[in-house]
Amino acid sequence: MTTGDMRAAAAIDAFLAANHLRRDPDVTVFAVAQAQGRLVGCLGLARDVVKCAAIDEEHRGENLLGRLLTDIRYQALRRGQAHLCCYTKPVYAEQFTALGFHPIAEVPNLAVLLEDDPHGLSDYTASLAARRRPGSPVGGVVVNADPFTLGHAHLIEFAAQQCAVVHVFVVGEDVSHFRYKDRLAMVRAGVAALPSASRIVVHPGSRYVVSRLTFPQYFLKEAADVSRAYTGIDVQLFRRHIAPALGITDRFVGEEPASAITARYNAEMADWLRRPDIDAPPVAFHVIDRLGLPDVPFISASLVRSRLAAGDWAGVAELTPPTTSDYLRRLAAKPAKAAVSAELAAAPPPLTAEEAQDIMAEVLAEVPDASVSDVPADLSDAVSTAIVADLDADVSGLCAEEPPAQAAPKPKAARRGRGGPRPQPPAFLSQKPLAFLSAQLS
Numbered sequence: 001m002t003t004g005d006m007r008a009a010a011a012i013d014a015f016l017a018a019n020h021l022r023r024d025p026d027v028t029v030f031a032v033a034q035a036q037g038r039l040v041g042c043l044g045l046a047r048d049v050v051k052c053a054a055i056d057e058e059h060r061g062e063n064l065l066g067r068l069l070t071d072i073r074y075q076a077l078r079r080g081q082a083h084l085c086c087y088t089k090p091v092y093a094e095q096f097t098a099l100g101f102h103p104i105a106e107v108p109n110l111a112v113l114l115e116d117d118p119h120g121l122s123d124y125t126a127s128l129a130a131r132r133r134p135g136s137p138v139g140g141v142v143v144n145a146d147p148f149t150l151g152h153a154h155l156i157e158f159a160a161q162q163c164a165v166v167h168v169f170v171v172g173e174d175v176s177h178f179r180y181k182d183r184l185a186m187v188r189a190g191v192a193a194l195p196s197a198s199r200i201v202v203h204p205g206s207r208y209v210v211s212r213l214t215f216p217q218y219f220l221k222e223a224a225d226v227s228r229a230y231t232g233i234d235v236q237l238f239r240r241h242i243a244p245a246l247g248i249t250d251r252f253v254g255e256e257p258a259s260a261i262t263a264r265y266n267a268e269m270a271d272w273l274r275r276p277d278i279d280a281p282p283v284a285f286h287v288i289d290r291l292g293l294p295d296v297p298f299i300s301a302s303l304v305r306s307r308l309a310a311g312d313w314a315g316v317a318e319l320t321p322p323t324t325s326d327y328l329r330r331l332a333a334k335p336a337k338a339a340v341s342a343e344l345a346a347a348p349p350p351l352t353a354e355e356a357q358d359i360m361a362e363v364l365a366e367v368p369d370a371s372v373s374d375v376p377a378d379l380s381d382a383v384s385t386a387i388v389a390d391l392d393a394d395v396s397g398l399c400a401e402e403p404p405a406q407a408a409p410k411p412k413a414a415r416r417g418r419g420g421p422r423p424q425p426p427a428f429l430s431q432k433p434l435a436f437l438s439a440q441l442s
Helices: 003-018 064-078 091-096 121-127 150-160 182-192 225-244 260-274 302-308 315-317 322-346 352-368 382-389 413-416
Strands: 029-035 038-046 050-055 085-088 102-107 111-115 138-143 165-170 200-203 251-252 284-288 436-441
Touching: 003 029, 003 038, 003 138, 003 436, 029 064, 029 091, 038 200, 064 085, 085 091, 091 111, 102 200, 102 225, 102 382, 111 225, 121 225, 138 150, 138 225, 150 182, 150 284, 165 182, 182 322, 225 260, 251 260, 251 352, 260 284, 315 322
Parallel strands: 029 436, 050 085, 138 165, 138 251, 165 200, 251 284
Antiparallel strands: 029 038, 038 050, 085 111, 102 111
16 A cells, blocks of 8 residues: 555545544545545545445535445446445445435344345355255355364264255355365365265355354444344345245354354344344254364364474365365465466576476475475476476477577576566465545535
């Protein structure tokens, strides 16, 4: 973030605070309005969620929110988000319905969820109904799987042993340690290896399976209110719309002995699933004991991540199914492949097989915890063309046959192409900078 952006962020923070709000950290772009050099309105965007809306009291009633929302819609479209949703206090819901949003879930006096697509939720439930299977009872499990562990596998298989069909939902937001596409891939691979795999259906994430990590907190001051609002919105969507579409009768969760927050969420979920004032069939609630090992009281994704960070692959394999540990090894190899690819691209042609192997060895020596085993076998062949072809990089024209014996060898520094800094290995998650748009009022 530049110095100017930092000043703008500070101004927005102060403006939100003056309106008894605060900035959620996942907002990546703001539309702001100024009058005579003074900030009088702002509206934020985090992926497909509109949040952090505030209008100066003197400028309310001027449709300033609508003008800010127009800017945000353009920014959302540029980022590939065609449909938006919004969380706000119920007292402000009417302002957003006037701008084309439609309420789909509400916790009285705390929060309401709205979306700008009048058919979004109905289209989603119709897509779920198409995957409905016969039989009863029908179970439902929601996982973040960051990453997928033996504990997740135990929970899902236990549910499958109690039910004719189990539907597994993977939280879709990219705010975890592992990207959503990787988490979904690990869940699908892990479920496919379970004894009851034929009776388990894995569903990709959607905005209607709400993540606690992305639930807005900017308009709720107390942590307990945030928990109640999140749980109420999430479970209402599940009970009123998701469960009926698939015929789900039972919800399964894992016990949370080490997390008071998740334990409270489970208790609140049990209440929402059986409350008589909701116009949907009740859903039975089951809390399953966590799976443990002789030296591990209970398996958790956070423990897997700590062992992974320490390079303890044997410890990772102890806590995860083979499908996950294999997938994690492939992920760990990607920085090595990317680094080799970058060096090959920087090396001046023609590139001999011996030179290519030298480059690979030197690069792997500088990538943390990397070895030749991290690069697929065909990359370590003696033929440099095989290395380049498998890297899927635009370096295919760099390789040639072994030059004649009289050709003068190139200096290693030139061969390595050390003209610029070595590219850093890619991270699992990419962070986008905060951006600001200024709408100057007359």
